[in-house]
Amino acid sequence: MFTTLMSIILMVIGLALGGGGIWLAWLGGSWFFIALGLALLACAFLLWTRRPAALALYAATLVVTLAWSVWEVGLDWWALSARGTLLVIIGIVLMIPPVVRSLHPQGMPRRRYGLPSAALAASIVIAGLVAAFAVREQPHDTAGAFSDERMQQSPVIKTAGVPDGEWQAYGRTPYGRRYSPLGQITPDNVADLQVAWHYQTGQVRNADTDPVETTYEVTPLVVADTMYVCTPFSTVIALDPVTGEEKWRFDPLLKQPPTATTQHMTCRGVSYFDGASDAARAALTDTGSAATGAGAGPIAADTTETAAAPAAAGTPQATETPAGEARLADESAAGVTTEAAGVAENVVTGQAAPSAPNPRVEREPASVPAAAPGADCIRRIFVPTSDGRLISISAETGEICPGFGGEDGTVNLWANMPNITPGSAYSTSPPVVTARAVIVGGTVNDNASTTSPSGVIRAYDVYTGELLWNFDSKKPDQTAPIAEGETYSENAPNSWSVSSYDPELNLVYLPMGNQSPDQYGGNRSAEVEAISSSVIALDADTGELRWTYQTVHHDLWDMDVPAQPSLIDLTIDGAAVPALVQPTKQGEIFVLDRRTGEPILPVTEAPAPAGAVEGDTTAPTQPISTISFNPKPLTEASMWGATPLDTLYCRIRFNQLNYEGRYTPPSERGTIVYPGNFGTFNWGGVAVDPERQVMFAMPVYLAFTSQMIKRPDDTTRVVTAEGQPVFNENLGSPFAAKMGTFTSPTGLPCQQPPWGYVAGVDLTSGKTVYQHVNGTVRDLAPVPLPFEMGVPGIGGPIVTKGGVAFLSGTLDYYVRGYDLQTGAEIWRSRLPAGGQATPATYLGRDGRQYLVVVAGGHGSTGTKAGDSIIAYALPN
Template identity: 50%
Template sequence: MAVVISGVFGILLGLALIIGGVRLFDLGGTWYFAAVGAGFLLVGILLLKRQRAALWLYALLMLAALGWALYEVGLDWWQLAPRGSLIAPFGLWLLMPWIVQRLSWQHFGLRAWGGAALPLLLAVVLWGATAVLALGRDANDVKGMLPPPLAEATAPGEGEEPDGDWHAYGRTQLGQRYSPLAQITPQNVERLEPVWHYHTGDLRRPTDPDETTYEVTPLKIDDALYLCTPHNFVIALDAETGEERWRFDPQVSDSSNRQHLTCRGLSYHVERQAPAGQQCRQRLFMPTADARLLALDAKTGKLCPGFGEDGQVNLWANMPNVKEGFYYSTSPPVVARGLVIIGGAVNDNVRRHEPSGVIRAYDVRSGELRWNFDPGNPERTEPIAPGQTYSQSTPNSWSISSADETLGLVYVPFGNQVPDQWGGRRSENSERFSSSVVALEIETGRLRWVFQTVHHDLWDMDVPAQPSLVDIQTDAGPVPALVAPTKQGDIYVLDRRSGEPILPVREEPAPQGAAEGDWTAPTQPVSALSYQPPKLTGKDLWGATLIDQMLCHIQFHSLRYEGRYTPPSTQGTLVYPGNFGVFNWGGVAVDPVRQMIFSAPAYLAFTSKLVPREDDSSTLVSDKPPYLNENFGSPFAVELKPFVSPLGLPCTAPPWGYVAGADLRTGKTHWLRTNGTVRDRAPLPLPFKMGVPSLGGPMLTAGGVAFLSGTLDYYLRAYDSTSGRELWKARLPAGGQATPMTYRSPSGRQMVVVVAGGHGSLGTAAGDSVIAYALPR
């Protein structure tokens, strides 16, 4: 019976591979799967006839498959595994006594396991030896060491905030995510232990949007921590014990129109000339999901009555296309030179006519509008007149800005004009500011310079992260630089005075042939410091099994794909890297002393398919509010999906996530290490280190340790910033899709704090935890 079952299995598997393989070959893909299918089919037939020739033939099939696998992917275990997932186990099965002893051998005159069984045994042993050899290699890692710091290098901005505090989202308005604390080192970090664990009590509700997320990085000021939650609660904690001091609830009502529900952080301002006990001398600013900007007294948690109307400013003021839930800010504003500078997000691709992407500056004391930068009307930055509205549907800035108060400039990362995947009706100014970093004068809002990272962006490649500001040592002396990570994997290093590249930027030819009514840019910029992935080929496709991998090949060859920046199409286009981004809002961390950058590049592919619209009301790609990607008023809706197999696994081979260390002076990446496990993504909690994407930024310290919690497995990790080696990790109770921070507690301990609340869109476990770690006393 075992021989019959094996024969039937071989025939069925062979037929499946032949059918799929012929389809793949017809699409222009490899003949490999059809050939393997033919081999399985013949082996199955011979097994049913109880012919020992089946073992000979299967030995040849195994050896040929092994040779092909090694030719394609070498000794990369996670690439070899699916190629041998059915082939090798079936070969081992055929060597079992209940198979071998029941096959006829009279034509060979040999005993069981003799003759044809020996070549099969050799093939199985070769597959096994190859697997063992591959398991011992880090096929995708680049191991190295960053050079030591320059003797003359210093950390610009030191002294503006106490070393032990964390006053802004990136610690300072420079956005470096770097702390000068050095109590925790590579030598003692493994001794870190939890000190306190606080629960915010803000849990997900049935009415929340899918993308309800905890992405907050707390602030530490004096002896208190301050944080916000997805439903916009603001909470003050004792920095030593984690005990709650006060809580403010802005009473944000639920809405089905919102795409996101998150709060990445708060902003802080202190009136240094005011008496210490004066009300609202220390202010916290928070934008809400219902488009208000609040000013709170940091000591009491009460609204500051002199700011706007009763402590709040209405961000819907002067907006076009007002519709609740379609405009709000998820990121903390910049506070600089007495101004609160804020942008906002609009819902992705719902309508052609959306609110404005205007950037506005308000007085920190009164909440009075001081200037506005409207990307559709960039020359007029004086406060808009009552009754007028800003330009509709302009590129918006949903991420975090940075500021250099010495130069008097604020640096704003911009996204796209909707719709993202079809740009046939974009205005001249939208073309100018889409997917760019824009430098504005802090005091007036006037444009100083603009640097575009994607021309005529059709892939939703917003500049997603806060630019990091650092002074880079060059042969000509220190140069004030801006470091801008992008979704497509380029990290631009610019002179922040002028926007001119410090590390070279070249223009490369881009694929052509946009959808009807649209066009594509002939070239696209590429930075000398880049983590863009190589163009995908058949050998890069993956799957848990041979069948799964074949189906990914069929899908790949059914899509339009000519490399990065292949235009969206009605056929369906493969977008790699996808709009999840090699880098997203978490950005990078910059060590101003070491002149190095710590990053966590991620690699996932997506597909986009333009769906022609016949009217402006039918829902084609969504089934619930706010009807994302319908693009009402445009010629096409768009289907956006991850490029995954029928099992829901990525069709591109791991690793899908790394940590990397690069020298900012040269742009050279000195180390690149696979990061994260599939423990929390696999059906069984197996800690396979395949490298998983990270959403949430890294943090660096002067002690030579970096921290990251945003991976899709639930860990806070510590790394040696010189080599990238993982030093320590702590299990989190939920997804840690936030950027950690560190501070000195009143008792003198260096604390590391992470928020673990999960991310709705990524499917990581939800929670409400704020956890502090420190070395034992």
């Protein structure tokens, strides 16, 4: 009976592999699966007829498959496993006594073990030896280390006045480095870290009512012995950073709850402003600000101690880079056209644009402590909300600061915005705060309609909330505050991620996205083409465009610039050069002179595939940086799965889809996008050490697919059902888009692992010094097996003067510590939920260095939701 069952199993597998193999060969792929299927069918027949030759034939099949696998992928354990593990398991089952005893010629006595079973045993041993050797190999790792001399460098660095023990901005300072000068935690003692406290916010994603992309991505701020965090629902909480006790809580009571058109619910952080700082005093004195809000009086009265105002950036000379992409304001503004903006109804829903939300925040009397206006608002927290508000609250008490936009302490971000529907435009990242202004970008829902709201970037007076300037990327030379009754350009490219600021140059650096749709560019204007998928520098006082550097030409892959630029001074040829390090989704790390936007490390232009859909074009070349994490191109041999069956499925899909390497344009047939729009790097960015001039990063590799669907008209749904959000419908465009991950029916990636790494780069030379597979599949597989396969992640790393890097963004639930010199993992701690946020570190009043991690999960990645904020420290 058992032998009959095994023969049926082999017959089914053989039919599937043989039939699929014929399909694969017809598509131009490997013929091996036809031979494998026929061999398994022959084994099934011999088992059915109880012939010992079944074992010998199976042994030969196993050995041939092993040889073919090693020929295709070498001694790569996970690649070999996909081809052979199932076959080895079946071979072991065929060796058990009930099967062997049943195999005998008709009329002959049953035999136990003989030459056929010995041959099968030998083939299994051979496979085991190859596997044991392959497991020890690390074909995807690059071993290396920064020199001891490099690790001991300790020059004086710019800190923008942020004390060593504090974390005052998303990247600790406005430079966006994610570097801490604290050195108490080192590679020698990091293993002693223990939980100091664990706080839960009480606000957790509801899978039934909240959008899928309700994500907890906050990086806590620590200022003046207080920690500030926000939740995905824009609630701001102040904690004691040593005990984790709650000090106060501010709930904005969202006026627009999540709706079908809400794509994201997240808060990456809040922003801090100190009105008593030297820069703020100087700015107030220089501008003669008419600030009348809380806190303005005490600052204006004290004019005896002022610092020099930040130096304004000089106007650079127009220069073309080798890649032809560093543009100055006078170039990029040429040929600007104006467009009629604003419509009464939105084509996405047919609804009239809603009135602006009531900016008045009404809270229960006991929700936060009572506070008197005035001195309490000298130090402020700015929080953007998902219903289109920017709110100023006291850093001392959590009470609203009257006078910022009105007595309600609120600026309406939907003002002058075209085509607003609930959930269509909001800010998910903390704004940039200068001595004079709070500068806000925002998220616009991707790929819903060509009549999306504007991606305008705006600056407001830090005290009064008065609009100082607006940068509309369709009208880059018109930065004066928009007139009452006018609207910004619809569907203008936006800046949704975190920005950086250089106080000395007085430039704010913004990563830019695209206008919708992401996958079709036939209707983009010259202004849009110049700004899309670029990093730009704006004058922080006027919003004037100083320069732009484009990272992808004519982007058709949603490769918007996703990460905060990191500002660092690099020693190049013996001279200090003010640099900007810009990570990108496609894996390029551009190192630019932040004064002019010209590359410091060389950039070349490489030919790119052609073949856009009707009405569109492709760029003939794309920029390649000296620092590039562009993965090796996919091949049929790099297709993967848990068994030969899903591996065969992925091979068939690979041959069905268009793929000519990175930048293969979207097509009606379907295209593999690799790296996918999840990004080699995303909003978590990279960490740069300004003393050692090195970078620590988490490159991720996942392939996606895109298929263009021709639309019959501007409004009919073609990729979504009625009642669902219209994301990827691209209403108003000639094509909708079907987007997805490149996976097998089992949900596993079709590309073989690893899918995630950590890497260390010398920023002065552009050399990748080490790159190591990072992360386990413990929380991704049905069975929690801690296999080190290198998993994807989203979130960013931090680095410290102590020589330790920290990262919690992988899709397994751990926070890890790494030796910055070698990249080796030297500590890990289990988290209660997904840790898709960037950590922070600070010095407590007890003299201990703390590491703080948020574990709340990420809806798009499927990690467990939570509400935990956990602090670690060395023992007292």
